[in-house]
Amino acid sequence: MSTQTRRERERAERERAIVAAARDLALAEGWDAVTTRRLAAEIEYSQPVLYSHFKGKDAIMAAVAVEGFAELATALAAARTSAADPRQAIADVAEAYTTFAEQRPALYDAMFTLAVDLPFASQDVPTDLARGFAELADAVRPIAGDDDLEAVTETFWSGLHGLVTLMRSGRLRRADHDRRLAVLVNRFSR
Amino acid sequence: MSTQTRRERERAERERAIVAAARDLALAEGWDAVTTRRLAAEIEYSQPVLYSHFKGKDAIMAAVAVEGFAELATALAAARTSAADPRQAIADVAEAYTTFAEQRPALYDAMFTLAVDLPFASQDVPTDLARGFAELADAVRPIAGDDDLEAVTETFWSGLHGLVTLMRSGRLRRADHDRRLAVLVNRFSR
């Protein structure tokens, strides 16, 4: 029994190492640099070991995305609760969202542009994802007015997501980001 | 001289065939199905021929994206000019934008999510892209108020882009799309 728990512990440790290596590599050099071979070399095991932990590369990316959801939710919560008033809260949350995406692009990609299927169908992802969404909703609530809160939150979220993705892909000038963010917040606040 | 023009004509024709094949394949089966081998088979030439026309697969996708920009601009123009009043115009343009993205997902991907570099640095793309952006700006102008028109247009565009991408990747329920679109238009109109 003791030996089995030890092996399970070691397995869990190695699994965390895989996710950590994938995350670090992606953050440092982008997801294109994250190949199964490099990942295997990083954890000092052979490739097939990866597949004894995850169904495939997508599943590894999904695991990284899960961590991202937790981080984003925390960042949003911090921004919202530290704001002086509701008007400031939504601005700060919006700022926190775009900052997160800018500073952790690989994480953001894993969460929202790549890895389509896995996270949303799994079990624990909805928890952290829901936390993040709830933070957004709490910030949006005071300015929802007669509109359905969920619809407004989703639309506001879309605005943030659009700003981030278009800027990151070079479609929008980075210099005008603050102005656009202010427009978004203003239009939703009135 | 005549023979040279003929060859050039044939080359141009083949180049169009490549782009058309890429576009059709992408629309039918998605960009993952568009490999250089399938593309070559489709035009009944060998792979290397593709590289005598385009620098690489990305350049082919960029060429498809160019066509997409022209189509989108036309669709937006049609929606805007046929609207009864400015309030209706922005709603119709928004609707036309999301409809375009939904009906031609592969085209939209080539334009806005894949093929990062090429189109925006090239010569003729800015023309059609600018046309589309100008249509958006014309629709937004009446409701820009004191805000900078460009900033409002870019932000509105981001909202549309966010709605489309999040819905297409399964993050937003398709059923509530109309409601979210109405929220976006309303918030920007006030």
Added chain:
DNA sequence: ACAGCAACGCTAGCAGTGCTAGGGTTTTGT
């Protein structure tokens, strides 16, 4: 008209990808 040349498009192959089958080696339980 014809020799020479240049353009052309093909076959074959490279380096890389995600993923998997099979066999040894080590560790385990009896």
Added chain:
DNA sequence: ACAAAACCCTAGCACTGCTAGCGTTGCTGT
């Protein structure tokens, strides 16, 4: 101590985008 089972590695498959080199074809200048 020995059979068995868990484990992990080597080697390889099918595929990707892309390219080097060659043979053929058709044009060109004399």
